[in-house]
Amino acid sequence: MIEGRLFEATSDRGADPYRATERGFGLTFAAIGFAAGLAKLWYSQSVGWVWLAGGGAILALALLYPRLLAPFNRLWGRLAILLHRLVTPVVMLMVFVATVVPIGMIMRALGKDPLRLKFDPAAATYWIDREPPGPAPGTMKNQF
Numbered sequence: 650m651i652e653g654r655l656f657e658a659t660s661d662r663g664a665d666p667y668r669a670t671e672r673g674f675g676l677t678f679a680a681i682g683f684a685a686g687l688a689k690l691w692y693s694q695s696v697g698w699v700w701l702a703g704g705g706a707i708l709a710l711a712l713l714y715p716r717l718l719a720p721f722n723r724l725w726g727r728l729a730i731l732l733h734r735l736v737t738p739v740v741m742l743m744v745f746v747a748t749v750v751p752i753g754m755i756m757r758a759l760g761k762d763p764l765r766l767k768f769d770p771a772a773a774t775y776w777i778d779r780e781p782p783g784p785a786p787g788t789m790k791n792q793f
Contacts, residue, residue: 674722675711
C-alpha cells in the first residue's frame with residue numbers, strides 16, 4: 650500500500666476491503682430470506698414460513714457464530730467474480746452497439762468527419778493552423 654505523507658494510514662489492516670464480513674454476509678442473506686418469506690406469505694399464503702425460518706437461522710448464525718458462514722461467503726465472492734467476468738463484457742458490448750455504432754452511422758450518413766480523418770491528396774499538410782495564433786514562443790519559458 651502507499652505510505653507517506655497522507656491524511657490517514659493506508660497500511661494493510663489484515664482485512665480484504667473488497668470482501669464482505671461473514672456477519673454482514675449473513676445479515677444480508679437473512680434480510681433476503683425474511684423479505685422472500687413475507688412476500689410469499691403476503692401473496693400466496695404458502696411456503697413463506699420456510700423462507701422465514703431460513704432467514705431466522707441465517708440471522709442466528711450471523712449474530713452468534715458468524716465464522717460458520719465463511720465458506721459460503723467465499724463461495725459467494727467467487728460466484729460474484731465469475732458473473733463479473735461474464736456479464737461486464739456483454740453489458741459493455743450492448744452499450745457500445747446501442748450508442749456508439751448508431752451515432753457513427755448517422756455521422757457517416759451526414760458526411761461528418763469531426764476528427765478530420767479523410768484522406769486529402771491535395772493537402773500539403775494536415776496541420777491545423779490556430780486562429781487566433783497562440784502565445785509568442787518567448788512566453789513559454791519558465792512556465793512554473
